Amino acid sequence: MAIEAERASVPTLQDPEFGPWLAQASILVVDDEPGMRNFLLRILGPRCKRIEEAADVEEAARKLDAQHFDVVILDNIMPRKNGVDWLAEQRATGLFSDVILITAYADLDTAIQALRAGVVDFVLKPFRSNQILNAVARCLDRVRLQRENIVLKHELRSTSDHILLRDRLIGNSNVIAQVRETIARVAPLPSSVLITGESGTGKEVAARSLHVLSDRAEKPFVPVNCAAIPPDMIESELFGHMKGAFTGANASREGLFLHARGGTLFLDEIGELPAATQSKLLRVLEDRRVRPLGSEREVPVDLRFIFATNAELEADVRRGRFRADLFYRINVMRLQLPPLRDRADDVQELAVLFMRRLSQQLKMPEVPIDAGIRAALARYHWPGNVRELRNLIERTLILGKFPDDFGGRLTPQAGLAEESLEEIERRHILAMLEETGGDRNDAARRLGISRKTIDRKCVAWNV
Numbered sequence: 041m042a043i044e045a046e047r048a049s050v051p052t053l054q055d056p057e058f059g060p061w062l063a064q065a066s067i068l069v070v071d072d073e074p075g076m077r078n079f080l081l082r083i084l085g086p087r088c089k090r091i092e093e094a095a096d097v098e099e100a101a102r103k104l105d106a107q108h109f110d111v112v113i114l115d116n117i118m119p120r121k122n123g124v125d126w127l128a129e130q131r132a133t134g135l136f137s138d139v140i141l142i143t144a145y146a147d148l149d150t151a152i153q154a155l156r157a158g159v160v161d162f163v164l165k166p167f168r169s170n171q172i173l174n175a176v177a178r179c180l181d182r183v184r185l186q187r188e189n190i191v192l193k194h195e196l197r198s199t200s201d202h203i204l205l206r207d208r209l210i211g212n213s214n215v216i217a218q219v220r221e222t223i224a225r226v227a228p229l230p231s232s233v234l235i236t237g238e239s240g241t242g243k244e245v246a247a248r249s250l251h252v253l254s255d256r257a258e259k260p261f262v263p264v265n266c267a268a269i270p271p272d273m274i275e276s277e278l279f280g281h282m283k284g285a286f287t288g289a290n291a292s293r294e295g296l297f298l299h300a301r302g303g304t305l306f307l308d309e310i311g312e313l314p315a316a317t318q319s320k321l322l323r324v325l326e327d328r329r330v331r332p333l334g335s336e337r338e339v340p341v342d343l344r345f346i347f348a349t350n351a352e353l354e355a356d357v358r359r360g361r362f363r364a365d366l367f368y369r370i371n372v373m374r375l376q377l378p379p380l381r382d383r384a385d386d387v388q389e390l391a392v393l394f395m396r397r398l399s400q401q402l403k404m405p406e407v408p409i410d411a412g413i414r415a416a417l418a419r420y421h422w423p424g425n426v427r428e429l430r431n432l433i434e435r436t437l438i439l440g441k442f443p444d445d446f447g448g449r450l451t452p453q454a455g456l457a458e459e460s461l462e463e464i465e466r467r468h469i470l471a472m473l474e475e476t477g478g479d480r481n482d483a484a485r486r487l488g489i490s491r492k493t494i495d496r497k498c499v500a501w502n503v
Contacts, residue, residue, distance in 0.1 A: 061180040062173075064302075066090040066108065070100040070123070071115035071142070080113060083169045084176065097126040104130070107340050108301065109137050111179050113172070114159075116143035116150065124150065128157040134282060134335030136294050138179040142167070187260065187299045209245055210393055211386030215378040219246065226373055227253035232325070234310075234370050235348040237377030239489045240427030243348040244308060246377060250346055251304040259303030262296055267309035267492065275317050276333055285334025297330045297341050304344045310370065311351040311362055322366045345370070350493070380422040380429065387417050390426060394433040404437045413442060423465040424487040431486065469497060 065088045069080045077093045085091050092109075094100035096118060103109075112135075116123040127139055141154050144165040154162060160182070161175045209216055209223075226233060227250045235243045244263060251261045269277050276286070280295030296305065307313075313321065324330055325345065329338040347370045356362035380387060391409060399406045409417075422428055436442045469487065473494075476482040480498075484491045497503075 061184055062087050062177055064089050065110045065176070065180055067092075067176065068100060068103060068109040068112045068137075069093045070097065070112060070118075072096060072118045073115070076115065076142075080172065083172060087173070088176075097121055097123070100126075101130065104135060104137070105337065108342075110183065111176055112137050112139045113176075114139050114141055116141055116154075117145070124153050124157045124159070127154075127159065131158045131292070132282070132336075134292075134332050134337035134339065136280075136292070136298065136332075136339070138183060140172075140175050140179060142172075190296075190299050209242060209249060210390055211383055212389070213383045213385040215382055216386060219375065219377060220249075222375060223249050224253060226250065226375070228255065229373075230344060232345040232347065232370055232372045233375055234353075234373070235346065235375045235377060236353075237350060238379050238425055239350045239493050240425030241350075241377040241379055242426050243350075243377055244306065246375060247304070247306045247308075247346045247348065251306075251344075254304070254344065256303050256344060260300050261304050261306065262300040263306045263308060264296055265308045267312040267490075271314045271317075274314065275320065278317070279320070279330055280332035280335075282332055282334035285332075289334070292332075295330065295332060297324065297343070298339060300343045301341055302343065304346060306346045306348070308348045309350075310347040311349045311353055311356055315363070318363045318366050322363065322369060325366075325369050350490075380425040384418055387422075387429065388414055390429055391417055391433060394430050395437070398430075398434050398437055402434070402437055404440075407436050407441060421465060421468065423468060424489040428487050428489065435486075466497070466501060469494065470501075470503070473503075 067084055067088050067090070069077050069084075069091065071077050071080070071093075072095055074095075077095070081091060081093060092103055094103055097120075100112070100114075104112075114123040114127060123141060123143075127135075127141075135158075138160045139158060140161045140163060141159045142163045142165060143150065146162075146164050151162065160179055163171055163175050209220055211217075223246060233247075233250060235246050237243055247263070248261060251257060264278070266274065276289075276293075276295065278295050278297055280293050280298060281289050283289055283292045324341070327338075328341055330341050331338045353362055353367050353371075357364045357367050380390075388409075395406050395409065417429075424431070432443075469483070472483045472487055473480065476486070480494045481491055484494050487494075
């Protein structure tokens with residue numbers, strides 16, 4: 041039996057003590073007594089998004105295999121197998137849902153066994169409706185805090201550009217206006233999106249815009265930089281793992297696929313994904329099910345995928361570095377972000393925005409952007425795109441003035457007009473490498489581009 045809570049026809053209690061997450065929760069009630077199941081369905085049904093019941097553990101296992109439940113309310117004393125023993129088996133095969141045990145027998149041995157099996161709360165029979173509602177609310181709040189903590193850790197690892205730009209692309213140029221229009225059309229749809237463009241063009245900002253304008257805006261947005269996670273760890277990070285799945289796996293842990301459940305998973309630098317993980321990602325995209333490492337159970341997931349890359353994936357497919365079938369699967373809708381050099385009208389607006397916001401953030405006075413500086417900003421090629429502009433403004437605020445070599449770098453030299461954009465980029469990157477004594481990491485940080493970009497350029501230039 042399943043109950044879908046219809047907000048228009050079924051009254052819901054807006055009691056703040058149960059928290060706002062109950063209305064979004066899915067709950068499974070496992071109890072062999074019809075009276076207890078009916079009682080719990082009457083109490084929880086109007087207040088949660090979905091509730092289902094199972095009369096025995098076999099039926100419960102089938103329902104857990106078919107879909108995800110945030111909370112399982114489990115009776116302990118049932119025919120053939122008690123709830124604690126069954127839960128221990130389910131945990132071993134990949135059950136991550138929070139479980140509340142309901143029982144009339146509260147001896148110490150049962151409590152210890154329940155904790156070892158992974159019960160997160162204990163409710164004694166007989167109980168009042170508020171007791172079970174509070175237990176469910178505690179579970180949901182605990183899970184929310186745990187997932188927010190993990191998502192925030194990945195936020196901190198990602199680029200800082202979105203902290204200033206957040207979920208909107210700044211600028212009034214025609215090219216960026218077209219990008220915003222495309223985002224508005226695509227955002228409400230469930231289709232996967234591949235965002236392409238040079239490093240620093242704002243791919244994560246575009247991904248956040250897609251999330252905020254979608255019907256998943258209230259759910260998690262989880263950004264993952266595939267290039268920043270070691271290849272031997274990325275599968276565990278994405279899929280999660282069971283205790284003992286590999287050396288050092290001392291406890292079971294949900295992966296980022298499950299933490300993003302209901303929301304959006306943003307996989308940046310998708311071209312850096314190892315070949316073995318590419319194959320597993322393809323299956324997730326096709327089946328919408330995830331199997332944590334060491335688990336016997338595939339967990340259903342409901343999320344939207346957004347991918348990004350600054351590489352030429354078609355070329356990687358031809359070279360055998362990226363799976364062709366995965367490329368065609370993720371390339372449903374492509375969003376190409378223009379480089380800053382093609383957005384000349386937006387450079388001034390972005391510079392003013394960064395100056396104002398970073399001044400507040402660093403608690404330093406703004407540095408005037410006079411006519412000469414504006415002209416130099418407009419002439420410059422910006423190989424590091426928006427990220428390089430942001431870093432320049434931050435460096436300016438720290439120094440209290442634009443860098444001494446700023447004019448020299450941004451002012452055209454004799455014969456510059458005859459140079460190609462590629463030659464200007466080459467000269468600028470090599471000049472920065474010379475200034476940093478060949479330190480590519482430092483040069484990449486100053487330019488606002490990735491170390492991989494500099495490595496790739498240097499190989500192409502035989503440097």
